[in-house]
Amino acid sequence: MVSSHISQLTVHDATLRDGQHAVQHQLDVPQLRAYALAASAAGVPVVEVGHGNGLGASSRQIGYARLDDVTMLETVREVLTGTSRMGVFMVPGWGTGADIRQAAACGADVVRIAAHCTEANVLRRHLGITRELGLEAQAVLLMSHMTGAARLAEECRRAAEYGAQAVGIMDSAGHYLPADVTERIGAIVAAVDVPVIFHGHNNLSMAVANSIAAVEAGARVIDACARGFGAGAGNTSLEVLVAVLHRSGHEIGIDLPALLRAADVAHDRLIAGPPVIDSVSLASGLAGVFSGFKPRVLAAAGAAGVDPLEVFAELGRRQVVAGQEDLIDEVVRGLKVAS
Amino acid sequence: MVSSHISQLTVHDATLRDGQHAVQHQLDVPQLRAYALAASAAGVPVVEVGHGNGLGASSRQIGYARLDDVTMLETVREVLTGTSRMGVFMVPGWGTGADIRQAAACGADVVRIAAHCTEANVLRRHLGITRELGLEAQAVLLMSHMTGAARLAEECRRAAEYGAQAVGIMDSAGHYLPADVTERIGAIVAAVDVPVIFHGHNNLSMAVANSIAAVEAGARVIDACARGFGAGAGNTSLEVLVAVLHRSGHEIGIDLPALLRAADVAHDRLIAGPPVIDSVSLASGLAGVFSGFKPRVLAAAGAAGVDPLEVFAELGRRQVVAGQEDLIDEVVRGLKVAS
Numbered sequence: 281m282v283s284s285h286i287s288q289l290t291v292h293d294a295t296l297r298d299g300q301h302a303v304q305h306q307l308d309v310p311q312l313r314a315y316a317l318a319a320s321a322a323g324v325p326v327v328e329v330g331h332g333n334g335l336g337a338s339s340r341q342i343g344y345a346r347l348d349d350v351t352m353l354e355t356v357r358e359v360l361t362g363t364s365r366m367g368v369f370m371v372p373g374w375g376t377g378a379d380i381r382q383a384a385a386c387g388a389d390v391v392r393i394a395a396h397c398t399e400a401n402v403l404r405r406h407l408g409i410t411r412e413l414g415l416e417a418q419a420v421l422l423m424s425h426m427t428g429a430a431r432l433a434e435e436c437r438r439a440a441e442y443g444a445q446a447v448g449i450m451d452s453a454g455h456y457l458p459a460d461v462t463e464r465i466g467a468i469v470a471a472v473d474v475p476v477i478f479h480g481h482n483n484l485s486m487a488v489a490n491s492i493a494a495v496e497a498g499a500r501v502i503d504a505c506a507r508g509f510g511a512g513a514g515n516t517s518l519e520v521l522v523a524v525l526h527r528s529g530h531e532i533g534i535d536l537p538a539l540l541r542a543a544d545v546a547h548d549r550l551i552a553g554p555p556v557i558d559s560v561s562l563a564s565g566l567a568g569v570f571s572g573f574k575p576r577v578l579a580a581a582g583a584a585g586v587d588p589l590e591v592f593a594e595l596g597r598r599q600v601v602a603g604q605e606d607l608i609d610e611v612v613r614g615l616k617v618a619s
Numbered sequence: 620m621v622s623s624h625i626s627q628l629t630v631h632d633a634t635l636r637d638g639q640h641a642v643q644h645q646l647d648v649p650q651l652r653a654y655a656l657a658a659s660a661a662g663v664p665v666v667e668v669g670h671g672n673g674l675g676a677s678s679r680q681i682g683y684a685r686l687d688d689v690t691m692l693e694t695v696r697e698v699l700t701g702t703s704r705m706g707v708f709m710v711p712g713w714g715t716g717a718d719i720r721q722a723a724a725c726g727a728d729v730v731r732i733a734a735h736c737t738e739a740n741v742l743r744r745h746l747g748i749t750r751e752l753g754l755e756a757q758a759v760l761l762m763s764h765m766t767g768a769a770r771l772a773e774e775c776r777r778a779a780e781y782g783a784q785a786v787g788i789m790d791s792a793g794h795y796l797p798a799d800v801t802e803r804i805g806a807i808v809a810a811v812d813v814p815v816i817f818h819g820h821n822n823l824s825m826a827v828a829n830s831i832a833a834v835e836a837g838a839r840v841i842d843a844c845a846r847g848f849g850a851g852a853g854n855t856s857l858e859v860l861v862a863v864l865h866r867s868g869h870e871i872g873i874d875l876p877a878l879l880r881a882a883d884v885a886h887d888r889l890i891a892g893p894p895v896i897d898s899v900s901l902a903s904g905l906a907g908v909f910s911g912f913k914p915r916v917l918a919a920a921g922a923a924g925v926d927p928l929e930v931f932a933e934l935g936r937r938q939v940v941a942g943q944e945d946l947i948d949e950v951v952r953g954l955k956v957a958s
Binding site: 457458482487488489507517519523547558562 | 821863895896901
């Protein structure tokens with residue numbers, strides 16, 4: 281299976297996983313079923329599903345999903361047909377080896393293991409478990425704008441050594457411009473022999489343009505969500521990406537009219553309000569802060585009467601990484617005292 | 620005034636003119652005043668105002684604006700301060716020389732005259748009137764994807780001969796990818812000695828990326844609207860454009876935090892729902908059909924039970940231009956008979 285992905289382009293549909301952030305992980309069985317059915321009918325190669333933060337992440341701290349992992353996976357598995365495979369996402373710590381085994385038992389085909397951009401070493405164990413189970417193992421680096429091209433290439437090379445069959449980067453903060461992507465993806469492509477992954481966010485209105493830059497630099501797995509469904513400014517719009525790839529001469533085996541119908545299903549049934557690049561999302565992207573911080577920043581800044589744009593700027597200066605949400609309150613307190 | 624624009628970058632804010640399409644030209648005096656005040660406070664160089672289709676366009680066929688041209692212009696003129704100038708837009712036929720004289724009497728500084736991309740010859744008279752009045756005369760070519768770089772350069776060269784002090788192109792259908800913009804703007808920049816204008820739409824999620832491509836190819840006047848306010852998928856987002864230009868090292872004399880406040884004013888007071896790249900907007904951009912056709916296509920297709928995406932595809936094949944709205948019904952009837 282894997283070798284066929286090296287030269288061709290795979291669009292990885294994260295609507296039912298990363299999109300969950302926009303609805304606090306509350307998608308229900310009929311929603312999962314309706315979208316997965318429509319995406320599969322369009323020939324989407326990978327349908328990723330789960331809690332927004334991945335396997336095992338449903339919890340008091342991060343937020344409970346409406347459904348448990350098994351229910352989500354079984355629901356999607358049941359309706360996928362043709363060439364569509366099922367994907368899952370996992371951050372070691374939130375998820376464990378047991379979660380991967382459970383996902384395998386539910387019929388997952390592709391397992392994404394994620395780590396902060398400089399910490400590929402934590403991926404080894406779970407990439408190994410995934411390979412032992414005979415599933416496709418992929419590795420992605422989060423908040424990848426926080427380090428440079430050479431380091432990302434080195435971390436990706438290490439992940440490939442650990443057995444990852446595709447490796448790549450997420451622009452978790454929506455901070456990249458196309459030239460940033462070209463440089464980083466180019467360096468990674470030169471360093472590894474496996475397909476390279478790019479996952480964009482739209483804070484600077486560059487998600488699709490960055491994804492095209494990634495493809496042109498040699499990336500072969502591009503993540504996207506129907507209507508850009510996702511936290512804050514949203515992800516790369518799946519149907520726009522596919523339309524632009526079609527126009528640019530890339531053949532990716534997805535039926536565009538059917539994909540537009542799937543996007544309409546997402547719009548009508550999954551999405552409360554479409555993603556918008558509002559001032560807060562824009563400030564967060566500029567500052568290079570994880571998009572997922574937005575609800576907590578707004579709540580804490582609002583309660584303290586502090587400008588949320590200043591909170592993002594300060595979090596950016598402190599180089600806060602995903603998982604360090606506690607610093608939000610500290611920054612808000614500091615700005616309140618200063619004002 | 621004009622020579623200072625040749626080397627520096629001018630962001631031309633079309634929120635209160637092109638944005639009007641999203642609300643059927645129904646902005647009222649308090650809305651115009653609130654946004655113009657906020658934009659001016661941010662140092663926006665040009666605030667364009669009027670009916671979405673420009674001076675003199677308020678009519679039964681195109682749709683009546685809430686306010687007459689004089690009221691709109693006087694309202695904005697009253698609140699502009701500092702370096703902010705007032706702009707108007709006019710398509711000969713909808714507007715006349717008398718409308719330009721009236722706009723001048725109301726304090727307009729910049730007059731944009733627009734024509735279909737191959738018809739710069741119709742601009743001569745009104746560019747001349749604008750120059751006689753001592754105002755800055757600009758010329759823009761609509762639906763510019765319908766012809767090639769050489770022809771656009773030739774039409775722009777002609778407009779400059781007629782007296783235009785800035786010339787350029789509008790991506791009225793939101794059809795361009797960055798490489799298309801690079802080629803066309805590059806050809807125009809090489810052909811004229813005046814600043815070159817680019818005006819994008821977001822149907823393929825490329826409005827900001829295309830605008831940056833235009834700047835890199837030498838364009839010096841870039842149009843944008845707060846939150847992308849505009850018909851269908853919307854225009855280039857003004858605040859995202861400015862943020863990205865800042866990050867790319869372009870100094871444009873706009874205060875970003877103040878601009879984000881202006882965008883919030885637009886969001887809270889002007890915009891019913893933010894622009895969304897839905898399936899119809901995407902299909903229209905792909906087909907290269909004027910964004911303004913969307914409401915009529917949806918209405919006609921809905922009434923006849925025909926797929927609006929097929930209507931756009933057929934309109935694109937027929938190379939329909941703005942103003943040929945009558946063909947919508949013909950295409951819908953044809954598709955109904957065929958089905």
